[in-house]
Amino acid sequence: MRWENLTADSEHGRADAALFGADAVTTRTFDTPEFRGITFHEIRARSIINRVPAVSRMSFQWTVNPYRGCSHACVYCFARKTHSYLDLDTGLGFDSQIVVKTNAPELLRRQLGSRRWQGEHIAMGTNVDCYQRAEGRYRLMPGIISALRDHANPFSILTKGTLILRDLDLIRQAADVTDVGISVSVGFTDTELWRTVEPGTPAPERRLEVVRTFGEHGIGCGVLMAPVIPFLSDRPDQLRATVRAIAAAGATSVTPLVLHLRPGAREWFMSWLEQHHPYLVPRYRRLYAEGSYAPKWYQRRITRQVHELAEEYGIGPTRTGMPRRIRPPQEPVEPPASGPTQLSLL
Numbered sequence: 298m299r300w301e302n303l304t305a306d307s308e309h310g311r312a313d314a315a316l317f318g319a320d321a322v323t324t325r326t327f328d329t330p331e332f333r334g335i336t337f338h339e340i341r342a343r344s345i346i347n348r349v350p351a352v353s354r355m356s357f358q359w360t361v362n363p364y365r366g367c368s369h370a371c372v373y374c375f376a377r378k379t380h381s382y383l384d385l386d387t388g389l390g391f392d393s394q395i396v397v398k399t400n401a402p403e404l405l406r407r408q409l410g411s412r413r414w415q416g417e418h419i420a421m422g423t424n425v426d427c428y429q430r431a432e433g434r435y436r437l438m439p440g441i442i443s444a445l446r447d448h449a450n451p452f453s454i455l456t457k458g459t460l461i462l463r464d465l466d467l468i469r470q471a472a473d474v475t476d477v478g479i480s481v482s483v484g485f486t487d488t489e490l491w492r493t494v495e496p497g498t499p500a501p502e503r504r505l506e507v508v509r510t511f512g513e514h515g516i517g518c519g520v521l522m523a524p525v526i527p528f529l530s531d532r533p534d535q536l537r538a539t540v541r542a543i544a545a546a547g548a549t550s551v552t553p554l555v556l557h558l559r560p561g562a563r564e565w566f567m568s569w570l571e572q573h574h575p576y577l578v579p580r581y582r583r584l585y586a587e588g589s590y591a592p593k594w595y596q597r598r599i600t601r602q603v604h605e606l607a608e609e610y611g612i613g614p615t616r617t618g619m620p621r622r623i624r625p626p627q628e629p630v631e632p633p634a635s636g637p638t639q640l641s642l643l
């Protein structure tokens with residue numbers, strides 16, 4: 298593994314200055330059912346607040362990512378590519394070789410206290426899921442949220458992990474002193490599709506329970522409806538079922554995002570497609586013939602359909618008694634045109 302080449306911006310594809318020392322790596326496995334087959338590489342990071350390159354066109358400038366790799370194992374995950382910077386495999390390796398920045402909470406607290414830090418919004422869960430299974434063991438997020446709360450630093454979290462409910466009280470405390478955005482990713486509600494394409498994630502209905510629970514505690518929660526998977530989750534009745542379920546969970550917003558297949562994710566997804574839906578391979582080759590994105594007309598059609606459904610089902614910030622500082626989550630406006638910083642379609 299190229300630990301010595303990890304850099305302050307390596308999650309963004311640059312290899313300038315060393316971030317981790319090779320001597321800081323401890324490798325662990327745990328013989329419990331939830332961690333079987335997973336190897337954890339514990340490292341001490343030298344920096345934890347990452348700047349998002351301007352070319353990425355994200356709606357946020359700063360991210361914190363305590364993990365790399367993700368046991369949620371979504372076949373389409375964009376972050377797969379980032380594992381190649383560590384000389385790790387972007388397929389099964391991404392799902393099972395998890396890098397853990399064990400000093401993330403203390404490092405973040407220090408960096409937030411630096412005179413150079415301007416207190417800008419920090420987005421989490423935009424590269425890999427900070428509430429993936431590893432978080433149950435390493436418990437980095439409580440320290441991270443506490444640091445953000447204590448510095449009244451605005452932040453947002455995007456996740457597929459139900460584990461976020463463990464930190465609900467902390468998130469509430471943070472929301473009393475700063476702007477907080479919570480968003481859950483639910484691209485579809487088809488259980489069969491979920492089992493094969495997002496095999497390590499909580500089921501969609503469990504994720505929607507998270508949305509519901511946050512709402513019941515006065516914390517508005519948006520849904521990133523991502524990805525909408527062409528020919529597998531984009532039929533009108535499927536879109537309707539998904540938006541209806543999102544509305545029933547009390548989501549404050551729904552933002553659709555069509556599957557994009559950039560290098561790293563594309564090969565893995567296409568081999569999955571070949572195995573599970575071989576008849577769709579030629580249609581995918583045609584739909585993604587121009588590159589990583591489905592054609593604009595297709596994206597617009599899905600967006601329009603979802604927005605119409607959202608209006609029909611009345612999705613919006615309708616709850617009363619919502620804390621003043623709870624805002625709709627910071628969601629990506631659109632996928633980046635270029636550059637390796639990318640939404641992993643959490």
Ligand code: SF4
Nearest residue numbers: 367369371374425426
């Ligand atoms: S899409 Fe999100 S939840 Fe799924 S593997 Fe990637 S980072 Fe994890």
